[in-house]
Amino acid sequence: MRFSVLGSTEVTNNGHHLELGGIRQRAILGYLLLNANKVVATSQILHAMWDGNPPPTARKMVQNAVSGIRRMLTHNTDPTTNPTLRTHPPGYQLRIDTETIDLYRFRRLVREGRNATTNGNPHRAAQLLTEGLTLWRGRALADLVETGTCWSELAAIEDERLSALEDRLDAELACGRHREITPELEILTATEPMRERLCHQFMLALYRSGRQVDALRVYRRTREALVDGLGLEPGRSLQELQQRILEHDAKIQIPALTH
Structure with missing residues (x-):
């Protein structure tokens, strides 16, 4: 059984998509997947589902959704994994092999890619980070976002994606692939x-x-966006790069390397 949250919520068993139930059940499954192997208090689920203002029947609705998720998990036919949703005071715990969840595979590949960068291997770093980023099929839990879900966890995951993307681009630059990544x-x-x-x-x-x-034009455009949008000047790193470009500093030029 495989679980996907980097895009619309999906669960597959032997390549077949499983029915995940109504929006509330999908949302609780998604929230538990984001908190895999953690005990999630019922009160925390209630707050996430109803933004702190749950109806009187909310706890019963959560119990019904949990029962539906448990029924869905019984369809697992992979003997190497055994995802289970346990009642664990003060709430629930989704016990699961995180390698079956695309978000956690993404995080592992990003860690390995960053380690490759630290170890001076940008080619391997670019490969690993690209592999991790290809797991994304759209915004995290896109089907829930479309219905108004706006958990803080989702913004944090999107920032993880952008940071990994920037790490990959740094690795590509270190490999001499500046022309390839310009578009x-x-x-x-x-x-x-x-x-x-x-x-x-x-x-x-x-x-x-x-x-x-063109490089200097990009600096001016970014400076205008920062000043107009945030009332801030670009940071020191960007200002120094602009100055180095103006001075044709040889330290920011590197020879093109083999792919």
């Missing part, structure tokens, strides 16, 4: 105009591609 960075910086690390990477990729004027 991707153009789209990303348009989507996230105030994310300074992406701007830094885009400026560096452009400069290393012989596009100094």
Whole structure:
């Protein structure tokens, strides 16, 4: 049995998609998957499902959803895994092999990719981080988000994705693939105009591609977005990169490496 939260909530058994029930049951399953192997208090579930204002029948609704999830878990035919949803005061615990959940595989691959970077192997880092990022099929728990779910955990997971993406782009730059990633960075910086690390990477990729004027234009665009949106000047790292580009600093040029 495999569980997916990096996109719409999905559960598959031997490649077949299982029926997950109504929106409340899907939401409680999604919340338990985000908190895999942790004891989640019923009060915490109530707050997540009804934003702190549950109806009188809320606890019964949670119990019914838990029963539905347990029935769904009985369809597991993988002898190597045995996911179980236990009643564990003060709430419930989803006992599960985290390798069956795409979010936790993503996190493992990101850790391994960052370790490869630390160990001076950007090619391996780029490979691992790419593998992790390809697990994403859309926004985390996209089907729940569409119905108005806005848990703080989901914003944090999205930030994990962006940070991993930035780590991959750093690895690609270290491999000399600045020309290859320039189109991707153009789209990303348009989507996230105030994310300074992406701007830094885009400026560096452009400069290393012989596009100094374009790199400086990106700096001006990002500065305007930060000043207009947050009332802040770019950070020191971005300002220093701009100055180095103006000075044609050889330290920010690297030779193209083999793929």
